[in-house]
Amino acid sequence: MDGDSSTTDTTPLGITGEYMAGGTYVLAQEDDGDESFNDHDDGNGSKDFFREQDIYLPIANVARIMKNAVPQTGKIAKDAKECVQECVSEFISFITSEASERCHQEKRKTINGEDILFAMSTLGFDMYVEPLKLYLQKFREAMKGEKGITPVAVGEGLGEDLTDETFTGQLPAGLITADGQQQNVMVYTTSYQQIPGVQQIQFS
Amino acid sequence: MSETNMEEKVDQTTNSRTISLPISRVRLIMKSSPDVSCINQDALFLTTKATELFVQHLALSSYENGSSKDTNSLSYSDLADTVEETETFQFLTDILPKKILARDYLKTLEEMEKEDDNL
Numbered sequence: 220m221d222g223d224s225s226t227t228d229t230t231p232l233g234i235t236g237e238y239m240a241g242g243t244y245v246l247a248q249e250d251d252g253d254e255s256f257n258d259h260d261d262g263n264g265s266k267d268f269f270r271e272q273d274i275y276l277p278i279a280n281v282a283r284i285m286k287n288a289v290p291q292t293g294k295i296a297k298d299a300k301e302c303v304q305e306c307v308s309e310f311i312s313f314i315t316s317e318a319s320e321r322c323h324q325e326k327r328k329t330i331n332g333e334d335i336l337f338a339m340s341t342l343g344f345d346m347y348v349e350p351l352k353l354y355l356q357k358f359r360e361a362m363k364g365e366k367g368i369t370p371v372a373v374g375e376g377l378g379e380d381l382t383d384e385t386f387t388g389q390l391p392a393g394l395i396t397a398d399g400q401q402q403n404v405m406v407y408t409t410s411y412q413q414i415p416g417v418q419q420i421q422f423s
Numbered sequence: 424m425s426e427t428n429m430e431e432k433v434d435q436t437t438n439s440r441t442i443s444l445p446i447s448r449v450r451l452i453m454k455s456s457p458d459v460s461c462i463n464q465d466a467l468f469l470t471t472k473a474t475e476l477f478v479q480h481l482a483l484s485s486y487e488n489g490s491s492k493d494t495n496s497l498s499y500s501d502l503a504d505t506v507e508e509t510e511t512f513q514f515l516t517d518i519l520p521k522k523i524l525a526r527d528y529l530k531t532l533e534e535m536e537k538e539d540d541n542l
Contacts, residue, residue: 274448274451274452274455276444276445276448276449276452276474277445277448280443280444280445281444281478283443284443284444284475284478284479284482285478285479285482285497287479288478288479288480288482288483288486289482289483289486289497290486290495293486293495293496293497294495294496294497295482295496295497296496296497296498296499298498298499299485299497299498299499299501299502302499302502302519303478303481303482303502305518305519306477306481306502306515306518306519307474307477307478308452309514309515309518310474310477310514310515311449311452311453311470311474312452312453312455312456313514314470314473315452315453315456315459315470316456316457316459318466319456319458319459323458328460328461329460329461329462329463330453330459330461330462330463330466331463331465331466332463332465332466332468332469334466335465335466335469335470335473336469339473342514343510343511344473344477344511347473347476347477350476351469351472351473351476354468354469354472355465355468355469358468
């Protein structure tokens with residue numbers, strides 16, 4: 220398996236051997252009395268369902284990104300990879316809790332992109348903000364390209380499945396029909412439903 | 424020369440549209456924070472991408488900062504040193520302690536227990 224806690228050296232964390240058994244800690248129901256290891260230098264004493272330090276990103280992905288960042292011939296020690304894996308989870312939680320706090324302050328329930336960017340610059344990662352904005356822009360453009368319906372597509376799809384989306388898209392002024400005749404006037408009302416067999420409305 | 428190549432590589436990954444981390448896992452980690460209800464799609468993508476940048480940043484800083492330049496490899500202690508010295512990475516000090524020998528740790532543990540007994 221990938222880097223589970225069982226392969227991580229947890230000795231410095233003051234955690235007993237029991238903690239090292241098994242890979243996942245879903246639904247950890249613990250009594251207060253037995254929570255001895257939670258009292259050690261653990262910043263987050265929360266007893267939520269998921270102990271956040273147990274959820275990691277796959278070590279292969281993390282290692283690949285590290286390898287690409289470090290010069291070609293550089294090697295990376297295994298415990299370094301595992302360590303970065305844990306750091307990453309910590310980073311995500313760090314950003315998220317800061318963004319979440321701001322959300323609460325502004326009485327909003329959904330964390331949006333702005334919150335994340337703001338959290339980053341607050342926490343000292345403002346050097347990421349500009350590249351991230353660029354990335355988001357590029358990503359949005361890519362999404363638009365895939366989802367958008369072009370005018371040609373609307374015309375071609377007229378006889379087939381028309382969804383509500385089609386009517387909200389931009390319609391061409393004219394439409395080339397199957398027999399090549401151009402219809403100059405095309406009117407769609409909100410009540411227009413696709414009637415089987417009817418491909419266009421004709422105005423005499 | 425090689426530095427420019429490194430920068431280019433980082434830039435490429437920064438500007439590429441592809442993400443090399445599983446978004447669902449990132450969402451899971453985000454949701455494990457207390458009081459988090461809904462996460463916007465944009466926020467999720469930004470966090471995932473930021474995480475990539477973070478890994479690159481941490482790896483590169485540790486590599487350049489540490490003694491690894493001679494050995495051409497990145498070790499745990501390089502990371503621990505960088506985290507201690509760089510302000511931006513200070514939030515990681517708790518989970519990245521410097522490693523000590525087991526016997527030293529056991530000694531410390533014994534002393535702690537003695538203190539508890541005395542209380």
